[in-house]
Amino acid sequence: MVVLQNIHKYYEVGANKLHVLKGLDMTIEQGELVSIMGSSGSGKSTLLNILGILDDYDSGTYLLNNTPMKQLSQTKAAYYRNQFIGFVFQSFNLLSFKNAMENVALPLYYQKVPRKQRNKIALEYLDRVGLKEWAEHSPNEMSGGQRQRVAIARALISKPKVILADEPTGALDTKTSEEVMEIFKEVNREEGITVIIVTHENDVAKQTQRIIKLKDGNIIS
């Protein structure tokens, strides 16, 4: 599903080039639940941005579902993102002026699905994460764990093959983190969605099938 071969990534910093990913190799099969760990600055966000086709890389190969993701036009990149990837962020990234159902329905709004139909589907996904009764509530009225579940429902509504989660439990207490991890495990187990979680929390990583450890732009284990 996700294959990285000899990936190099540099950032231009003034007149200098910062070598951030140094020949990274990684394969993640469809249906895996993995975590990516590493100290601050080891390149986790850089890697996640490449995996999410939000940023390009300088050399190497990234195959997503057997298709190379190098030098795509904006349109093509958006197409592959919508087709394959769901994003979940530490800060939830929900719109406070829209209720939970409308937040979940947002990807379908961009796909021009009519309002009635997209709201009906959004309710099904809210139900999937145990929040059907909260459909009419603003994210402002919800707990951190509930907000993250809304964000997961929003990621699921486009039927992604892969979910990329950047510190999804970073803003949550232990108990709420566990609830959120349960949802990830469930969608992974029941729907075969590949889940890739960047985390610095051992308790979170331990619940995944495989921990990928990054150090100085390379995988060390």
Ligand SMILES: Nc1ncnc2c1ncn2[C@@H]1O[C@H](COP(=O)(O)OP(=O)(O)OP(=O)(O)O)[C@@H](O)[C@H]1O
């Ligand atoms: N847009 C950028 N321009 C220049 N340098 C960058 C840019 N983004 C990241 N870097 C540098 O690249 C290196 C890797 O950063 P990255 O954010 O990928 O690490 P990280 O493992 O996600 O760290 P953290 O856990 O702190 O988020 C760091 O030295 C960082 O300063």
